Amino acid sequence: MTWRTIRTDRDTAMSDHRRFPGRRLLLTCTQCGWTKGYALERVIDRLRELRADGHRTPIAQVARQARACPRCHKTSWQADFAWPAGTTDGEIKRLANLYRN
Numbered sequence: 122m123t124w125r126t127i128r129t130d131r132d133t134a135m136s137d138h139r140r141f142p143g144r145r146l147l148l149t150c151t152q153c154g155w156t157k158g159y160a161l162e163r164v165i166d167r168l169r170e171l172r173a174d175g176h177r178t179p180i181a182q183v184a185r186q187a188r189a190c191p192r193c194h195k196t197s198w199q200a201d202f203a204w205p206a207g208t209t210d211g212e213i214k215r216l217a218n219l220y221r222n
């Protein structure tokens with residue numbers, strides 16, 4: 122799958138849903154380029170299990186807590202927020218309206 126990456130600050134917290142409705146957390150292995158997108162709700166649940174803040178956890182810290190890459194077994198991740206490539210601007214706008222109401 123390809124992704125539309127959203128430019129964010131490294132300090133942006135996981136819970137910042139309103140600015141980027143429908144987004145996912147995209148982890149990219151900096152060693153081999155393997156990528157995977159995760160639903161934010163599941164990532165936040167996982168962070169809570171690890172006794173990290175969850176909602177307030179900055180995206181840079183999420184990358185540090187990820188497990189080893191299934192392809193190259195290194196632990197060197199870049200974390201971004203992203204939409205699946207098929208997500209249209211209209212869909213993003215529709216989701217933004219849902220959150221607003």
Ligand SMILES: [Zn+2]
Binds near residue numbers: 195
């Ligand atoms: Zn890798």
